[in-house]
Amino acid sequence: MILNYLWIAFFLIAFLVGLARLIFLQDYEVFPAILQSTFDMSKTGFELSLYLTGVMSLWLGIMKIGEAGGIVRVFSRLIGPFFTRLFPEIPRDHPAIGSMIMNFSANMLGLDNAATPLGLKTMKEMQELNPQKDTASDAQIMFLVLNTSGLSIIPLTILIDRSVIGAENPTDVFIPIMIATFFSTIVGLIAVSLYQRINLLDKVIMAYLGGLTAFMAGIIYYFSSIPQEQIASISNVASSLLIYGVIISFIALAVIKKVNVYETFIDGAKEGFEIAIKIIPYLIAILVAIGVFRASGSLDYIIRGIEAVVNFFGFNSEFVEALPTALMKPLSGSAARGMNVEIMKTFGPDSFVARLSSIFRGATETTFYIIAVYFGSVNIRKTRYAVTAGLFADLAGIIAGIFVGYMFFH
Numbered sequence: 001m002i003l004n005y006l007w008i009a010f011f012l013i014a015f016l017v018g019l020a021r022l023i024f025l026q027d028y029e030v031f032p033a034i035l036q037s038t039f040d041m042s043k044t045g046f047e048l049s050l051y052l053t054g055v056m057s058l059w060l061g062i063m064k065i066g067e068a069g070g071i072v073r074v075f076s077r078l079i080g081p082f083f084t085r086l087f088p089e090i091p092r093d094h095p096a097i098g099s100m101i102m103n104f105s106a107n108m109l110g111l112d113n114a115a116t117p118l119g120l121k122t123m124k125e126m127q128e129l130n131p132q133k134d135t136a137s138d139a140q141i142m143f144l145v146l147n148t149s150g151l152s153i154i155p156l157t158i159l160i161d162r163s164v165i166g167a168e169n170p171t172d173v174f175i176p177i178m179i180a181t182f183f184s185t186i187v188g189l190i191a192v193s194l195y196q197r198i199n200l201l202d203k204v205i206m207a208y209l210g211g212l213t214a215f216m217a218g219i220i221y222y223f224s225s226i227p228q229e230q231i232a233s234i235s236n237v238a239s240s241l242l243i244y245g246v247i248i249s250f251i252a253l254a255v256i257k258k259v260n261v262y263e264t265f266i267d268g269a270k271e272g273f274e275i276a277i278k279i280i281p282y283l284i285a286i287l288v289a290i291g292v293f294r295a296s297g298s299l300d301y302i303i304r305g306i307e308a309v310v311n312f313f314g315f316n317s318e319f320v321e322a323l324p325t326a327l328m329k330p331l332s333g334s335a336a337r338g339m340n341v342e343i344m345k346t347f348g349p350d351s352f353v354a355r356l357s358s359i360f361r362g363a364t365e366t367t368f369y370i371i372a373v374y375f376g377s378v379n380i381r382k383t384r385y386a387v388t389a390g391l392f393a394d395l396a397g398i399i400a401g402i403f404v405g406y407m408f409f410h
Contacts, residue, residue, distance in 0.1 A: 006335055010289035014296035021297060034295045041291035044345060045284035049276055051164040057272035059156055062247055064268025065261055069253030079104070082208040086189075086198065087139045089129065096125035100143060107147065119147060119370075120377050127378040135382040136375060138196045141389070144374055148367040148390040149181070149188035149397070155362040159243075161341055162358060167349035171240050175219065176355075176404040177362035182216050184363055184397030191389040223407060286338035294342065299324060318410070319402050321353040326360035326398045330367040330391065337361065356405040363397030365390075 021027040103118035130137040162170035310317040329336035340361045344354040367390040
C-alpha cells in the first residue's frame with residue numbers, strides 16, 4: 001500500500017512541479033525531459049534485469065550450497081545463548097527460538113527469500129505465547145527491531161547491482177556497510193532494551209556485544225590510522241578476500257556433508273534466473289517513477305533545500321546527493337533500490353555519492369514494510385514502540401553511514 005501511494009505521489013508531484021516550471025519559469029523543455037525519462041528508465045530497468053540474471057543465478061547458486069551445507073545451523077549454535085537472554089519471555093526450548101535464529105542467519109547471509117518465510121513462522125510461534133493477541137509483545141518488538149536494523153554480513157543485492165552497473169570493484173562498500181549496519185543494530189537493540197528493561201550488563205550479553213564491538217572498533221581504528229589513499233585499496237582486498245572466503249567455506253561445508261555441490265548450485269541458479277525475470281516489471285515501475293520525479297526537478301529542489309541547511313551550519317554537504325536512498329529505504333526496499341541504481345547511473349558507480357548511496361541502502365531497512373507484513377500476518381494492530389525504535393535504528397545507520405563514507409571514500 002505504501003509503495004502504491006509513493007508511486008502515485010512521484011508522478012503527481014512531477015506533473016505539478018513541471019507545470020509550475022512551465023508557467024512561472026517558461027521552461028519549455030521540462031515536459032519533453034519528463035517524457036524522455038520514462039523511455040530512458042524503462043530501458044535501464046530492462047538492461048539491469050538482463051545483466052542481473054547471470055549474477056543473481058551465480059549468487060543464489062552459492063547461497064543454496066551454503067544452505068545445504070548447514071551454514072545456517074552453524075550460526076544457530078553460535079548465537080543461541082545470546083538470543084535466549086534478549087527474549088526472556090520465550091522458553092529456551094520453544095520452537096520460536098530456533099525459527100528466529102534461522103531468520104537472522106538467513107538475513108545476515110542475504111537470503112531474503114528464505115528469511116521472510118522464517119520470519120513469518122517466528123512471528124506466528126511468538127503469537128502463541130502472546131497473552132494480548134492484538135498487541136505486540138516485548139519479544140515480537142525486539143524481533144522486529146533487530147530485523148529492521150538491517151544487520152548484514154553479505155549485502156548481496158547491493159554488490160550485485162554495483163557489479164551490473166559497472167563498478168570497478170563492486171565489493172568496495174562491503175566493509176563500510178558492515179560497520180554502518182553494526183551501529184544501526186546496536187542502537188536498535190539498546191532502544192528496545194531500555195523500553196523492556198533488559199539487563200544489557202548480563203555476562204553473556206556483554207561477552208557477545210563486547211566481542212562484536214571490539215572487532216568493529218579494531219576495524220575502525222585500523223582504517224583511521226592508515227593514509228587515506230590506502231583505505232580504498234586495502235578495503236577492496238579485504239572485502240574480496242572475505243567474500244571469496246565465505247564462498248569457499250560454503251563449498252567446504254557442503255563437501256563435508258556429502259552434498260552434490262554442482263547439482264545444488266544448479267538448483268539455486270535456476271531460482272536466481274526465475275527471480276531476475278520476475279522483478280523486471282517492478283524494477284521498471286519504480287525506476288520510471290523516480291526518473292520522472294528527478295526529471296521534473298522535484299528531487300533537485302528537495303536536495304538543494306537540505307544542502308542549504310547543511311551549508312548554513314558549516315558542514316560538508318557532498319553527502320546530501322545520496323540522501324534520497326536513505327529517505328526511501330524505510331518506506332520501500334524497491335524504491336530505495338531504484339533510487340540507488342538511478343544515482344549510480346547519474347553520478348557513476350565509483351563516485352563518492354554512489355558509494356555513499358549504497359552504504360545508506362545497506363545500513364537501513366524497510367521498517368514500515370517489515371512491521372506491516374510481520375505484524376499483519378498475526379493480526380496485531382497495536383505496535384506500541386516498534387516503529388519508534390525501528391526508525392531510531394535507521395537514523396543511526398544513516399549517521400554512521402555518513403561518517404564511514406567520508407572515512408573510506410572521501
